[in-house]
Amino acid sequence: MKRAILVGAVVLAGAASALLSMPQQSGFPHGRHQGLFPSCSVCHAGIETGDASRFISVAPEACQACHDGQVAPAVSWDGPSERPANNRKSVHPGHPEIPCSSCHQVPGRSGDMQVQAAGFEACQACHAPNAEGHLSAENDCTQCHLPLTEATGLTTAQIEGFPVPASHASSEFLSTHGAMASEGAMNCSVCHARENCTVCHVNAERVPAIMALGPDPRVAAMTAGVTWDPPVPQSHAVTGWNLSHGAAMREAPNSCATCHTQNLCATCHIDTSEQIAEDFAVETSASVDGRLVKIPGHGPNFAVAHGAAAVASSPKCAACHEETYCVDCHDGSGRPSFHPADFVQRHSAEAWGQMQACSECHSNEAFCRDCHTTQGFANAGETGAAFHDAVPDWFVAHGQAARQGLDACASCHTQSSCLRCHSAVEGFRINPHGPDFDPDAEKARGSCTICHGSVPGGGE
């Protein structure tokens, strides 16, 4: 009796061990039911309609019709459990008609019911036969997967657990993913939503590939507060990049616009006539003010000594300065920010000293003399030299002053004033010509007639 008990115990232990060591039945044992069902749709009615809720359409009672413990061993199955959310795209129906076994046949077995759930290898066998693996860039992910924004059942944990393709780990991925995305934006959409891009791309709204991705609240939550400190491209370290970046930008404006907004451009550039800056976003919250902007190549005193650069390279000037910028100073009627503070009161010394040529911008006759006349400074035809009261013999001394600062004299005195004494045909007939005067300056002989009545020596 003891031996029988011992054998029984050993058999039970062995059976238990065998049972425990057997794989759990995780799905329906299709192979054992070969020949029993006329078609897959008997139990999987949803494959014909695409109704995912009826992909397993058979009820537990149907099993129990045979598995009642008499005809066949009883089974315990409560019906299909809720399937975990996924982002797989249903191919039932919609896929071109091919035998079920094309995707579902268990490798190495034959027979109608030797089937299993289709794996990605089955899809890849036809759709990307040359792809190296499931996550290869050659694959068209959207053939089998829904865009992330449509896979609404996925949790953030599932999204965060997405496998990362090897291509994303490449050191060049930062610079190449844009082109990849442009060519295959929908591939990206399987794992990414728009918010993944806006973390880095300040111009996201102007990039079609990004806007092709939908917004997703789960990704928005995942990326909220995430900031990115982009690496500075090597090109930017080149000496003179500030001046030479134009060509690179024209070649690939979107590349620059990824990190830079129009605000940064506006630090120096105001001319957008080439419309390039339209590719750039406008940052409304940031300010580029407050910096001491150092414009390369300008150097100290450029406000005065910019002529040569301006005339030889006006298109370059136009990159930063509108024509009105020049007019504001050169026209003489805009806000006089060109001149030092309080210039109206103290411009007299500037004019006599001729640090700048006043007449480059101002008409001596219609601007300077006009104002001096209004204020009573200009000579109104009277004689007596009462204005220049610090010089006792002004009539004698004024010649030197005139030759040194004739521009300033002419800002008050008309030609007629001087002709009273310096005309060759009336008045005192005092010769104003200096020793170096060239009477043969034929090109200017028209003015001779003003004093001489005619051109001395003949001519017109």
Add this chain to the structure above:
Amino acid sequence: MIVHRRALVLVASILLLLAPTALSAQGVRGEIRVRGDIVGFQRLQRDSVPESQVSGSGARRQLADGTAVSCTTGDYCRWYGSGDTESVYPLYQDLRATAWTGVEGLSIHTQLRGRLGSDDAWPRTEQEVEAITAYIGYRKNDLWLRAGRMLRSGSLGYRNFDGGSVAWNGLGPLRLEAYGGWSLGIGLNAPRNGQLLTEADEWAPNKRAYIYGFDGALDFGTNFYANVQYQREIRTDETGLYSERLGGSLRAIVGDAILDGGITYDLAFKEINLARLQMTSPLGGGFGLVLEAKHYRPFFEYWTIWSAFSPVAYSEGRGMLTWSSPELGLSFEAGGGYRDYDETDAESEFVEIKEDGIRLYGGGHWVNGPWFVDGGYRSETGFGASRYGGDLTVGRRLGSDARIALFGSSTKSFGEFRVGEQLGTGGGIDASWNLGDLTVSGSAALYRITFENRSRNEDWTQPRVHLSIAWRFGSSPKPRPSMRGIGGY
């Protein structure tokens, strides 16, 4: 009102062109700016007493209060003293617009200015409307064509005219330009024989002038620019020239140094008007050095007699030391120059007039967060007029779109061939605010003008008020409130 029919036709044409363009163009941008000022001024009043009432003899005498007077025997003794104190109210209206037509490379540019509502005491207020620019431009590959009223800069300066220009830069760094048309008065945007000039000078041109010129420029990136320009202005009746000049300019970066120079030459009198060479070089540690040599003789157009008066040139050496630290937001500069005039052959044994001059200046600029400080000192001593004085501005930016500043200055002027000195001291407040597409800026200041040794001049207080409202349309970038040029009247 002076009506320049050609200008008005141009303006009307441009506006007509702009109207439909505004609807269909790729873009129109521009600005309308209205600016008004109130500026006080004190007239200078000529006064006299009978010569017999003034003691002494000769042409130069003194009144009892020390006022220097100029006397004519048997006539009067005259002097200039303070007259009425008044205010002038200039009002400007500016419209500038640039339109891209939708045809690639074709654009329209205009800047019009009105002075409607200004009172007559301000210069050029008779010119109620003027077109500063109004031209059509077309760029195609290496070609740039312009036609209309345009401004162009060259080695001979900044000129506007009515006409056309063709620029071509199809030979690498070489750019060639030819231009021609009708000449305009410098700084006037009006014909040579327009009322502005004819009313100002009896001998002003009675004929318009053709202008034409050629311009060649070399542009080797930022390292080398050079330009040569020839320009001629001839009366439309071809009986004489108004000017004929050659100009050249150069800017080169040699190592760390920047060389900048220019020369202009008067082809009628065969004289150099300007020869200038400046070298700017960093010295390390944020320091920089600017050295300049300059020779300058003013150019006078041939319709005037001034060149026949043999004006002389001065030669000047100038130096400036700069220091800046972008990290600290701090910059300083200090420098000076000495100039010496050529022999005039008109010196008097009885009166000494300076034949040289000295300029000194120093200044600094500091930006610390929203605060900024700008200050400077200038001294100019020479013949004709001298002065020294300083100015200071302390301001704060309010965000990126607004700025407020207090400014002040004090300047003493003397040596104006007149007895006595003048001191102007004052200051005010200046603010600028961007409100979307609007920019409102203004300033208000009071200056006290006092005199020393001029008993017939009365001290007075000068108000200076400025208000400007600018509205931008299209894609015009809004201006950043400037930290410079405050109190620049």
